[in-house]
Every structure is written in structure tokens, then in C-alpha cells.
Amino acid sequence: MRSNTSISLLAIGHACVDVYQGAVASLVPFFVAERAYGYATVSGMVLAASLLSSVVQPAFGALTDRRAMPWLLPVSTLLGGAGVALSGVSGSYGLTVLFVAISGVGVAAYHPESARVARIAGQGRHSAMGWFSTGGNLGFALAPLMVGAVVGAGGLRLTPLLALPALVGSVLCLPVLRALGPRQAAGTAVAGPAETDDRASFVKLSLAVACRSIVFVGLSAFLSLYARQRMGGSTAVGTVALFVLYLGGAVGSVLGGTLAGRWGRVAVARWSYLITIGAVAGVVFVPGPALYLFVALTSAGLYVPFSLQVTLGQDYLPSRVGTASGITLGLAVSVGGLASPAIGSLADATSLRTALAPLILMPALCWLLFRTLPEPTAPRLAAGPHPNTDDATDATDATPSSTQKSGQR
Structure with missing residues (x-):
């Protein structure tokens, strides 16, 4: 199987998993409408999906550093889908939170191992990781459309139909795992020892990832409701706003890889977060249909650094790629749920606009943290033939240029 084919299948599988992270936020307006939940109550569901994912994701990453577990890809995909599928069939808030939490565990288990497999299948190329990340971002973007079409048509009782992407994703990853074969067990060994790890930079990067997550998940949870408040109209108004927020991921990750090839990952991420400060302020304070424009700018600003942060984490922590992937790829879309x-509580006490205003500070903190980060040199992957040795044109991404010692893939 060619490398590009493997990455394409993995990207689609990634979309089939991350659609369930977007689905949780997309279901919020329907829980409010059908069950009369308050802001704080529905935010508890977002917390349930995010908390377990935040806690267990680095643990799964540490496990994959010790031992390859490719079977996690299909199993975790099915688990993520099952939780969301069952979330709407029970009128009990406790059971709903439990099912959403189960989905969060499935998503958490998927990301570290899938990032490790994608790193092998893509021969360490940054463009490959960019396309893999784009798959997940597309899943986010499609979530509100999928939930709106299914649940909007028949209510929460139809959530079992949302299990279909999980079935598709679990099947698509199987031929990739068979094609890679023994290389999975070999892992992604690096050229240097653990002493080459730049732990200080990795901690700073992780803090920036957490700040990005807070603003993204905070907007994901409440943007649909906020758009309806600002512009009036049906749930379609909020669904479109959420779709625009997620759609930026389809462009942002690929654009980030292209820009980073010229200016470096750290510089591109830094400028992206600087732009995002003004964009989030526009979402909160600019009235009318212009809200959609600022949502689009916010989406681009948050997604351009997305795949860059994954490869930066792997290069700052080359001896523990699974742990780095679990934190930067998984934590990036989960820890924000803690906020x-x-x-939600602040929105109940004041207004949703007042509650969203502090999110403007998060990209500012990201910008400050990236100002202190160096551009690392990428480690070599372990020697050995790849199933696609004729993919010479794309493999050039793995070689650093003579004028840029960034190790850009």
C-alpha cells in the first residue's frame, strides 16, 4: 500500500473519530430544547467528555511508547461512537453523562496510537501529519451537520444513527494496519537518547496547547446558542456558526504545513495566535452577520498551528513520541472542557456574552508562550524500508533545507 493511500485512509478514520468530539457540542442545543437543561448543566456533559479524555490520554500515550497497540484504532473508534449514539436514548442526566464520558475515553485511546501509526505510515513527513490532522478537523466540521440532520429531524431518540461513522472508521483502518505489519511493533525509534528531550520547551508548548483548547472548546460549547441570541432565528443559525468554526480545520492544518515550510513552525504559530486575539474579540463584541466572518478568522487562527504543535511536541520529546502525541494531539481538543x-456558571449568573469575553485572553497567552519557544531539529525515524519506497516526490518533506535548520517535515 502506498504511503499516500495509508495516510488518506487514516485521515478518514480520524474524521470518523473526531466527529464525536464535535457531536457533543452540537448536541447541546437539543438537550437544552428537549430537556430544558441550563448552561451549567449542559456544560457538565462537555466536561464529562473532556475530563476523562484529558486524564487518560497521556496515559495511553505512555503505554504506546512502551508497546505498540494497533488494535486500539478500531476498538477506540467503536467506543467513541457508541457513547454518543447512546447519549440521547435515556432521559436520565446521569446516564447521559456516563455515555458521553465513555465516548471521551474512546477518543482519548485513539489519538496517541493513531498519531504513532500515522508517523510511521507517513515516514515522518510533516505534510503527512498535516493531512492526518485535517481528517480529524473535517470530522469536527461535519459534526454539527450530521447532528443537525439526524437529531434535528427526529429528536434525541435518533442518536443511535450517529454510530454509523464509527463503523466506517473502524473498518477503514484495518487495511492500513495489515499493510504496515511488523513496522508497528518497531515503533518510531529516534536517533538520539532521552537526554535529547527538551522538556522545558515541551512544557511551554503544552501550556499553549491547553490555552488554545480552552478558547476552542469554550466556543464550541456555546457558539451555537450565542449565535442564535445575537442574530435570532432557528437552530440553523447556530448550526451554521458552529460549522464555520469547525470548517477552518479543513484548510488550517494544510495551510499551516505550507507556511511552516517557508517560515518555520514556531513563527507561523506565533503569528496565527496574534491574529486570533482580534478574531475572538470580534466574535464576542461585533453584532450581526459579521459574526460569521470573525468565527471564520478565529477558526483559521486556531487551526493553522494545530498539526504544527503535534510535530513540535514530537521533536521536543523525541524519545517519547506517544506521550507527546497524546498531549499535543489529544489534549488540544479535550482539556478545554475543564473550563x-x-x-456556563458565569453565563447563568450574568450573560453568555460576558462569559465568553475572557476567552480573548487565551490566544494572547498562546502568543506569549510561543515567543519563548525555539524551532527544534526533527529526529530521524528508525532505519528500515517503507512499504512505499517509490513515493519520492513527497518524501522530500522529511529533509531539512540548508537554510532552515528546523527539521521541518
Whole structure:
């Protein structure tokens, strides 16, 4: 199987998993409408999906550093889908939170191992990781459309139909795992020892990832409701706003890889977060249909650094690629849920606009942290033939240029 084919299948599988992270936020307006939940109550569901994912994701990453577990890809995909599928069939809030939490565990288990497999299948190329990340971002973007079409048509009782992407994703990853074969067990060994790890830079990067997550998940949870408040109209108004927020991921990750090839990953991420400060302020304070424009700018600003942060984490922590992937790829879309209850409680006490205003500070903190980060040199992958040795044109991404010692893939 060619490398590009493997990455394409993995990217689609990634979309089939991350659609369930977007689905949780997309279901919020329907829980409010059908069950009369308050802001703080629905934010508890977002917390349930995010908390377990935040806690267990680095643990799964550490496990994959010790031992390859390719079977996690299909199993975790099915688990993520099952939780969301069951979330709407029970009128009990406790069971709903439990099912959403189960989905979060499935998503958490998927990301570290899938990032490791994608690193092998793509021969360490940054463009390959960019396309893999784009798959997940597309899943986010499609979530509100999928939920709107299914649940909007028949209510929460139809959530079992949302299990279909999980079935598709679990099947698509199987031929990739068979094609890679023994290389999975070999892992992604690096040229240097653990002493080459730049732990200080990795901690700073992780803090920036957490700040990005807070603003993204905070907007994901409440943007649909906020758009309806600002512009009026049906749930379609909020669904479109959420779709625009997620759609930026389809362009942002690929654009980030292209820009980073010229200016470096750290510089591109830094400028992206600087632009995002003004974009988030526009979402919160600019009235009318212009809201969609600022949502689009916010989406681009948050997604351009997305895949860059994954490869930066792997290069800052080359001896523990699974752990780095679990934190930067998984934590990036989960830890923000920890702040959702605070946003919901503040919205109940004041207004949703007041509650969203502090999110403007998050990209500013990201910008400050990236100002202190160096551009690392990428480690070599372990020697050995790849199933696609004739993919010479794309393999040039793996070689650093003579004028840029960034190790850009």
C-alpha cells in the first residue's frame, strides 16, 4: 500500500473519530430544547467528555511508547461512537453523562496510537501529519451537520444513527494496519537518547496547547446558542456558526504545513495566535452577520498551528513520541472542557456574552508562550524500508533545507 493511500485512509478514520468530539457540542442545543437543561448543566456533559479524555490520554500515550497497540484504532473508534449514539436514548442526566464520558475515553485511546501509526505510515513527513490532522478537523466540521440532520429531524431518540461513522472508521483502518505489519511493533525509534528531550520547551508548548483548547472548546460549547441570541432565528443559525468554526480545520492544518515550510513552525504559530486575539474579540463584541466572518478568522487562527504543535511536541520529546502525541494531539481538543462549567456558571449568573469575553485572553497567552519557544531539529525515524519506497516526490518533506535548520517535515 502506498504511503499516500495509508495516510488518506487514516485521515478518514480520524474524521470518523473526531466527529464525536464535535457531536457533543452540537448536541447541546437539543438537550437544552428537549430537556430544558441550563448552561451549567449542559456544560457538565462537555466536561464529562473532556475530563476523562484529558486524564487518560497521556496515559495511553505512555503505554504506546512502551508497546505498540494497533488494535486500539478500531476498538477506540467503536467506543467513541457508541457513547454518543447512546447519549440521547435515556432521559436520565446521569446516564447521559456516563455515555458521553465513555465516548471521551474512546477518543482519548485513539489519538496517541493513531498519531504513532500515522508517523510511521507517513515516514515522518510533516505534510503527512498535516493531512492526518485535517481528517480529524473535517470530522469536527461535519459534526454539527450530521447532528443537525439526524437529531434535528427526529429528536434525541435518533442518536443511535450517529454510530454509523464509527463503523466506517473502524473498518477503514484495518487495511492500513495489515499493510504496515511488523513496522508497528518497531515503533518510531529516534536517533538520539532521552537526554535529547527538551522538556522545558515541551512544557511551554503544552501550556499553549491547553490555552488554545480552552478558547476552542469554550466556543464550541456555546457558539451555537450565542449565535442564535445575537442574530435570532432557528437552530440553523447556530448550526451554521458552529460549522464555520469547525470548517477552518479543513484548510488550517494544510495551510499551516505550507507556511511552516517557508517560515518555520514556531513563527507561523506565533503569528496565527496574534491574529486570533482580534478574531475572538470580534466574535464576542461585533453584532450581526459579521459574526460569521470573525468565527471564520478565529477558526483559521486556531487551526493553522494545530498539526504544527503535534510535530513540535514530537521533536521536543523525541524519545517519547506517544506521550507527546497524546498531549499535543489529544489534549488540544479535550482539556478545554475543564473550563466549560465555569463558562456556563458565569453565563447563568450574568450573560453568555460576558462569559465568553475572557476567552480573548487565551490566544494572547498562546502568543506569549510561543515567543519563548525555539524551532527544534526533527529526529530521524528508525532505519528500515517503507512499504512505499517509490513515493519520492513527497518524501522530500522529511529533509531539512540548508537554510532552515528546523527539521521541518
